[in-house]
Amino acid sequence: MVLDHTVLLGSVIESTIAPQADQVDRAGRFPRSGVTALGEIGLLGLASATAVGGGGAGLAETARVVERLAGVCGSTAMVLLTHYAATAVVEAHGPPSVRGAIARGEHLATLALGEPGDRCALTTTDGGVVLDGARSWVTAAGEADSYVWCCGSAAALVDGDAPGLRAGAPFDGLGLRGCAATPVTADRVEVPADAVAAEGLDQALPVFLALGAVFSLGLTEAMLADTAGRVAERREFAALRARTDLLRVFCDDTVAAVAGGRADARVRAAQARLAGAETATEVGDRLLRLCGFAAARKELALERHYRDALTARVMTPTGDSLREFAGRDAVGQPLFR
Structure with missing residues (x-):
């Protein structure tokens, strides 16, 4: 299943999403054709149960899709991310008609x-x-x-x-x-x-936060790939590479925690979302400095990925809210009031 989706996703990225990514950004245009194409290959229904015609995939598979898309078109990836988080609630509590429509790739939730x-x-x-x-x-x-x-x-x-x-x-x-x-x-x-x-937030928020961390990981990997041949200071680049690798380990553990219902899943997801957002913006800022003025040109995707990282960092829940979540956990208070 994973290989099939990987191949199909690669085809849609090459034919539809990547060629339009720059124009989606410049014009502020909703990536409707990319979302439609993702539905046609089963990725809108990837997290839907097989009983309603969906892919029956777990969080690890949806995370891989979000990460890969984030490095190509952040807008498309963010739309899919929120769709998957909403799908978690619909799968647990939604009517069969909506569940089936999502599974068939005919329904976008947010x-x-x-x-x-x-x-x-x-x-x-x-x-x-x-x-x-x-x-x-x-x-x-x-x-x-x-x-x-x-x-x-x-x-x-x-x-x-x-x-x-x-x-x-x-x-x-x-x-x-x-x-x-x-x-x-x-x-x-x-x-x-x-x-x-009544408890729909419990289904949605951990998935949203975990996928948000993976989204930032995808942006960070893309920025490193954009500049791999342009950074003269190899030690600095190696340090940024190592930091990104650590984020990947954190994201993998977070996805496993949320998917497995671990006791620390919610606080882990909050920590990972915060770490991902900070890593993406700080690595992007350092790469711009290391590469000089050429890296700020719109011809390079680095500039677009960096702006996407900055914007994702201030989306709800903000860094201050995520620190508050982690702080409550550290002193034994309820995570969400």
Whole structure:
């Protein structure tokens, strides 16, 4: 299975994703053709159960896909990353119709996490549940077929066309410019009662954080590959290579912890996401310095990968939040309040 997906992914990267990566970034265009192609080869349904027609893959396989895509087109990789995190909730609690559509590659899901200060309320009514809230940014906003909207520890599966759900203006930022990460508001959006999972955050967040760490690893590997023949200071380059190798070990252990339900999985995922984001930005910054002005030219992918790393670093949960998670664990306090 892994070999088949690797070969198919390589073909789609070569034919569709890589040729469009620069334009996706420059124009801030959602990579719709790349996402469609990934669905056609079974990668949107990679994490779906075989019982509904999916690939039945574990986190290790989805992590390999995200890492490889991150080194080619960060925007496409981030869209797939949030889709896989949302799929974890849909697989555990979603209706067969949505699970089947994801498995067939016909349905793109995304994850709506909150930042400090974002409002959110799920109110039970006679007809079901009403969602009111706002999210500062949601990847694939206005593009996804459904949102897994996290509200406290709960998560609600919201149809992308639901009345009262509105995406903001197109994203025009520093990096990850094609991932459509824009604000979303929910104004009395009606959600079926059986579309709300009381502990949905527990399924989504560890997967999101672990894949976020792997995403940063993919960016870091790509930046090293871009500059391998351009750095004269071999010892410095070797040190950056060693740091990246250590991040890979950390990511592999984190993926195993989350996939295996280890007791330290959540704090490990938070630590790995933080380590990945910091490694990618710091290695990218050092490579730009070592390579000089030529490395900042848009003709090299290093500049784009570095901007993607900087943007991913400030996405929810931010570094301060992740340090808070790790600090609570260190003193024996609950990780999530």
